[in-house]
Amino acid sequence: MSLELKNASVVRAGKAILDQATLTCEPGRFIAFCGPNGAGKTTALSLLSGALRPDQGDALMEGASIRSWKPLELAQRRAVVAQSSPLSFPFHVHEVVEMGRTPWSGITGRRRNSEIVAAAMAEMELTELGARNYLTLSGGERQRVNIARVLAQLWDTSAEQGQRWLLLDEPTAALDLRHQISLLALLRRLAQQGWGVVAVLHDLHLVYEHADDVVLFRDGQVFASGGARDVLSPEAVQRVYRLEAPYALAV
């Protein structure tokens, strides 16, 4: 019941942007991918989501190669928030959230769908914006809409239907401080309820505060992984980010 990379490499223009990465994500934990720009965090996340195929090695979900999963089965248990969304058509906010229910069309009833969409919007404090044109929203509001969409996607997946995985690439990037904190608290809560949560995050203070585990990337390789407070030692942060002095996160 885990999400793994096994010796996975991705080569672009002759350079390995991910080099023989091996890591295991267990469900029930909020796992943060951290490291400097270009260290391979997003690439690793794309391998885990199946958006990208490794040139060498493999990405596995529950022991089976992601490639061998049927797209619909995958969509019913794993959801992805990308860094940005190219949506350029004037959908209403509630319609974008409703798109998260795509893998369940014909399975979930109308009434239940509306309930889920409403609840996912409420979770992201979007209820007031339901009838707004998505294109008129700010970057942070759009980000919350996309998070609500993936929450709606996995909302009803039961334990019998499979393990739920939520993969997020810099989900806090456009959010204000309050929404950053409440999103990380939500991710932590979801992990406590048994979801697998993997997020690429840059704010080490927030990670230190909220995440269970951390995978530190440097130069396309996994530098360290383990419990957040063990991995993010002042010395490790100094070495990974090439700082001049040890950097303490503990307040």
Place this chain on the structure above:
Amino acid sequence: MDQLRTGLSPQALPQERDTSLADAAGAMQAARERRGQVVVLGCFSLAVIGVVLSIMLGPLEIGAFDVIRIGLGAIGLETTGDLTRVQIGVVESIRAPRALLGMLAGAALGGAGAAMQGFFRNPLADPGLIGVSAGGAVAAVAVIVLGSVSLAGFTAALGTFALPIAAFLGSLTSVVIIYSLSIVEGRVVVATMLLAGVAINALAFSGIGYLTFLADDTQLRDLTFWTLGSLGGATWSRVLPAALGMSIAIVMLLSLMRPLNALLLGEDDASALGVDVERAKRTAAIGTALGVGAATAACGIVVFIGLVVPHLVRLITGPDHRYVLPGSCCLGASLVLFADIVARIAVTPAELPLGVVTSAIGAPFFFWLLLRDKKRSVLG
């Protein structure tokens, strides 16, 4: 907080939860759905009226009831003994194939416009603007001019299907070129898409120009009228092969209602939602090429339908393809049929080219769209 926690538990939402939010969201959704359904139904009725009017009007006027009676008579449900043989003949061999061609060509062009705009995630992707029509046209003109010379083998092998198949291949080539040029790392570069369309159009029209230069006098009369678009050449032998192609294309395009919605989020997000992106893209490309190619083969280049129609539908229904696609097919059919009626009666006894009428409607509409979007700065 407690409420949220139960909401996210695997046991799903409990019944006693406050349902007013869900009611509000449901009502919002239902309102848009109802509006979408009304629009699709309205456009469909308009297309039916267009078909009947198109058969009624002309030098020999035929009453609406007689049109319906001849239609029923053709399948043996009504006796038409009191109508003259001329009336029945005019309807059956002149106006019916013309109306059928107008209806299907309009539906194929409207649907293809909606599909291309979704496929390229941009409301400016029109089969005419990006060269899909011109690609079909140059191939069709080649068959007309060279059909008895260098392409003799091709036309002999395919018979009446030679023209629509050639046009389909020409249109498909345009779609493939545009796609491979304008998608960079999964993102659509809109400027490249439009400029590639300009280049393909220029190339295709130079090809058409050269073929026109090669054409003999009888072919020439055919070509000049045909490059401006017309339903005038509608005979059953010409309409039926194209009709088959357009019908298949319309069915293919209508199957894209849900995948296209997800595709608007981007290819990665769509595939994360379980949509078979490669298959959806293939269906959109082939359906568009087949629809536009077959329509172009039968009635020439009819511009602006693919641009104007989906915009008009989207204005009222919003961008949901469950309504935009069928609505565009029906409104496209109506618009072509009514434009053809105008083309026929504006300068009787002569006939205007259909493309002239659709441009006269479409180009000002395009200007209006640009002006409106300039003010609002957001499409929609």
